[in-house]
Amino acid sequence: MVRSPRAQRWLGHASLALLSVAAVAAGSLGDAATAQAVSPNRVADFRVSDADLPNPERGFYRAADTDLGALDPAFVAKTYAEGDRLIYARIDLAPYRDRDLPAAFLERLERGFETARRGGVKLIIRATYNYPRGETEYRDAQDASLPWVLAHLAALKPLLQRNEDAIAFMQAGFIGAWGEWHTSSHDLTAPEARTRIKDALLAATPNRFVQFRYPPYIQDWSPEPPDLAAALDGGFRLGFHNDCFLASDTDVGTYDDDPVPRERQRRYVDALGDLAPFGGETCNPADDPSPRPRTTCDDILIEGQRFNLTYLNEGYYRRPFHDRWRARGCLDAVRARMGYRLALVTANHPARVAPGGELAVSIVVRNLGWARLYNPRPVEIILRDGQSGVMRRLPARGGEPRRWLPGSDSGATLTVTVPDDAAGPQEILLALPDAAPRLKGDARFAIRLANADDGAKGQGWDATSGAFSLGTRVEVVGKSVAP
Known part of the structure; x- marks a missing residue:
């Protein structure tokens, strides 16, 4: 896979940032957090789809x-x-x-x-x-x-x-x-x-x-x-x-x-x-x-x-x-x-995290369209419980989709706080819902990423939730760090 120099530089910085987050967490989360710091990250890459994908505002x-x-x-x-x-x-x-x-x-x-x-x-x-x-x-x-x-x-x-x-x-x-x-x-x-x-x-x-x-x-x-x-x-x-x-x-x-x-x-x-x-x-x-x-x-x-x-x-x-x-x-x-056409290139996150802890998901997004997003839009990380199927939609910090410019790769580290009641394996999905309260929960107004479904990797679009499954899981283990 060929990446732009900008994307390569960003990936290097992101890897260092992830190690720093893990090292700080190790001092306060006990054995589970230490396991996160030394365990390998989950890494995924994605195929671009050439399908006609209707999307909002374009x-x-x-x-x-x-x-x-x-x-x-x-x-x-x-x-x-x-x-x-x-x-x-x-x-x-x-x-x-x-x-x-x-x-x-x-x-x-x-x-x-x-x-x-x-x-x-x-x-x-x-x-x-x-x-x-x-x-x-x-x-x-x-x-x-x-x-x-x-x-x-x-x-x-x-x-x-x-x-x-x-x-x-x-x-x-x-x-x-x-x-x-x-x-x-x-x-x-x-x-x-x-x-x-x-x-x-x-x-x-x-x-x-x-x-x-x-x-x-x-x-x-x-x-x-x-x-x-x-x-x-x-x-x-x-x-x-x-x-x-x-x-x-x-x-x-x-x-x-x-x-x-x-x-x-x-x-x-x-x-x-x-x-x-x-x-x-x-x-x-x-x-x-x-x-x-x-x-x-x-x-x-x-x-x-x-x-x-x-x-x-x-x-x-x-x-x-x-x-x-x-x-x-x-x-x-x-x-x-016409407009934006956003596709995931790579995703990278720790294999383990503690409940109440911070999960950082680093992504590279390629905009294959002619334009950027112009209206504000949040980014969400969704944790889908591997046993119960319960979905937790978490607002992510660190992502600004309006900066994902046409003809370029953009990196972002999306950080969420893992709920205290989460436990066990959690499938990770990425969502770009509408910013308006009346439309935020309506999957028709979410952005469909221009990535191909891949059943072997567990990657694919979930039309019900308006989110794309990264095909990766994070294990939520240990005790909550919440007071």
Whole structure:
């Protein structure tokens, strides 16, 4: 097995750390802990799976035909059954451009969020005041005045925060045709107006990224993307969605007509994808005066990787893009690589531990996808009793899945406190559940690792618990160290 130098260095440090933990424990845990210090560690390696593995908050999405408040449970069920985990849902504000949002309207939106939650999917949300149905109608689309936009955002804020668990990403919306921040009938793309709307959007969704349609606007607010730490602590949550991805040299007005600033914008978006989610859809390039759509497999595979493509519309303008990718044999690769794709490389932990003691499980994870995880997610170590089958889910310290970057191996030492009542052989499983209390126990929202089941090694995905069995066991022996 070939490991990156980074992974090799990390494994060396991890081995030293494990010996140190064992040595300290030996002084206080008695004979059982001493046995742990001198006994060999349990080591496992894993095979990568090339199977299509649907996972939360990534991949192709389906666009709902209705407003969020009328989201159809049958449509959600079909989406889930056919392997997609994202649905684009509009909040249709067209009837309320100059009046308050009725309580009944907000209640319908609440039910829409619950429909998605029950169906096992997450939502890409955008609020709009219009949705033109043609290639010219958009020029006459009407939005709302700035005071009404801010009032509507204030009314939506409690709803969005209550249902943040069902939201994967928020698209900025509100301004112009389709909420795409162009052709505003109330001059909302003026710098002061768009900045006030941006600030209100971020305040309304404090734990989710908000994606904007045009790179120059994002550059105005943040001329240089910050470091990863700013995204991890929530200090930076500006993302980009491209609704004419690959459609022309400028992606139909997404980028500047002038090649020099256009390349600067593309470099900026390239760097932004390391921090914030990028997604969108392909489109008809008819509005471009000299369109040269990029439709080959090389185009999507190179640009998907470059810009960290996390999601893409499953159904819009397929013929020159999706259908061609299928015909030329790369659609499955696009489906597999959008967003994150996490696979275990190795795992290493002590053979024995005392009840009440600390168990350190060192892992190396490879991200085979185009992007990282963007929303917070915990790591759990599950101990499954080898005799009774009782499962103990233990929150792990020392793991941050959002740092498992695409195209690299990442090491982590996951530490848990073994329950006082645990005894005997315990099978070890690794879980990446949803962070939200309402979804944490729902295995449909857990991340399925891209590893192959191996019955001979005891390795495999447990769909009931939403966890992957490492095929290793730790023996819990001796007396508890709890007071």
